[in-house]
Every structure is written in C-alpha cells, then in structure tokens.
Amino acid sequence: MRLTAFTDISLRIVMRLAVADPHDLLTTRVAADLLAVPYTHAAKAVARLSELGVVEARRGRGGGLQLTAAGREATVGGLRRITVKRAGDGEVSSLLHATAGEGVELTLSAPFGDVALDGGEAPLVLVSAGIGCTPITAMLEHLALTGDPRRVLVLHADRSPAAHALRADMERLADALPGGERIFWYEEGHPRTGRMSLEEVDIPAGAVVYMCGPVPFMRAARGELIAAGVAPRDIHYEVFGPDLWLGAA
Numbered sequence: 001m002r003l004t005a006f007t008d009i010s011l012r013i014v015m016r017l018a019v020a021d022p023h024d025l026l027t028t029r030v031a032a033d034l035l036a037v038p039y040t041h042a043a044k045a046v047a048r049l050s051e052l053g054v055v056e057a058r059r060g061r062g063g064g065l066q067l068t069a070a071g072r073e074a075t076v077g078g079l080r081r082i083t084v085k086r087a088g089d090g091e092v093s094s095l096l097h098a099t100a101g102e103g104v105e106l107t108l109s110a111p112f113g114d115v116a117l118d119g120g121e122a123p124l125v126l127v128s129a130g131i132g133c134t135p136i137t138a139m140l141e142h143l144a145l146t147g148d149p150r151r152v153l154v155l156h157a158d159r160s161p162a163a164h165a166l167r168a169d170m171e172r173l174a175d176a177l178p179g180g181e182r183i184f185w186y187e188e189g190h191p192r193t194g195r196m197s198l199e200e201v202d203i204p205a206g207a208v209v210y211m212c213g214p215v216p217f218m219r220a221a222r223g224e225l226i227a228a229g230v231a232p233r234d235i236h237y238e239v240f241g242p243d244l245w246l247g248a249a
Helices: 005-019 028-035 039-051 069-073 091-099 130-145 167-176 215-227
Strands: 055-058 064-067 124-129 151-158 179-186 208-212 235-238
Touching (some): 005 039, 005 064, 005 069, 005 130, 028 039, 028 064, 039 055, 124 130, 130 151, 151 167, 167 179, 215 235
Parallel strands (some): 124 151, 124 208, 151 179, 208 235
Antiparallel strands (some): 055 064
8 A cells, every 4th residue: 555645744754854954954834845745734744753753843933843863863664664474375475584584674665556545534444354454554553643533443354363463553553543443353263253244333324444355355345335335436445466356336
C-alpha cells in the first residue's frame, strides 16, 4: 500500500530539514509551500514530529523548524518498517529470515500499491487475514497518531494467536482509538475459533472498508460485507502478489 498522506508529508518535512541550512530556519508555512501541500496538513505533521522529539518548532520572531539531535540521528528505518512473514516454500522470506540479522543493510523499493487510507468522517472497517495485517496495522498507526475519533472496527483472521503477526501492535493501536473495536478469529485458539464470519458482527452503517489478505478470503468477506449493507464502491482491497481477482460490482 502507498504511504498515507500524513506519513508522506512528515517524511518529506524531515528530509527537507535535513538538507536545510541550520542558520536559515524554515517556518511551517514555508515548508508547506516548498512541498506543495496544504498548510493545515503540514502543521499537523510538524506537531506530531515535535511530540516525537524529531523536530523542534521555535516560536516568535526569527523562529522556525529545525531537527533535534535525535532527529538528525534518526534513520528512515526508525520511521518506516517492513514485515516479512516466513512462508514454508517462500524463497525470499526464507532467505531474509535466514540471513538478514540486525545491522544488515537491504535495498528496498519505494512503497507502492493501489490503496491508501483516505480521510473523511465515515466509520472504518479494516479487514485482514494472515500477513495482510501489515498494511492494516500501518493504517491503525496513522489513525492512532492523529487521534482519529471515528468508529474503527478491526477484523482479523489467522491460523492461531502465535501465528498472528503484529498481534500486539494491532491490539495496542485499536485499543488506543476512541472508537476502536477489534475482533480476531483463529482456526486454532480463542477468543473466536474458526474462520471469520460476519453474521454476528455489527457493521456500522455507511462504513468504508479496507481489506488485505488471500484472494479467497477477501472474496468471501466482500460478499458478507455487501450482504451487511456496505456499498461495493466503498470496499477497497489490496492483494499481495498478482491481482487475479477483481470484485464484481
């Protein structure tokens, strides 16, 4: 999935400050103009970067933005991360798990994909299975960082609690949201045993859905969501690998 707009703006501000003359402080408005983004979006990103101790915002005449000592030592790895789940017959995942220890440098492509979390006031339903929780967790991170007040329903299915990648992160982030709720299904284990079923789940009216997981799983979940009243146009999905399925309208 693509970076959210909030994360993209935040990273670009940090990179701009990293190459700026330390004696020529940029204001938030100048940074917004240089990056061609709305001032309100840049201000929100600066506020969060200040909370994280990455950027110092000096007020008053002659004030502006500059990276803190921690910000100058920060690496992109501290702001972005990838998740690789080892698959039994997966050539790349097996290689990474066997050889990529702490301190190993990897060359990665820029983030890309078809789905990015949009703003708005509609309730959100985030649906995933297996390693499809990776982009869903990134969305939760963004929602938690911005204190999004909307109802956010997190639905995830996995083989077992032990196999559930990023489980602690998903629990922490969903619980941090004012309107957050999470339901996990496990083929082996609790709290809900078996495959995901939405029959007894209260899907909020007017919800926008984001899904990621195996194609058969998403096809089944999409059908249940539509039956629950979600408009097909409001169901967005991402496939890890070639997209061999386009949901029918």
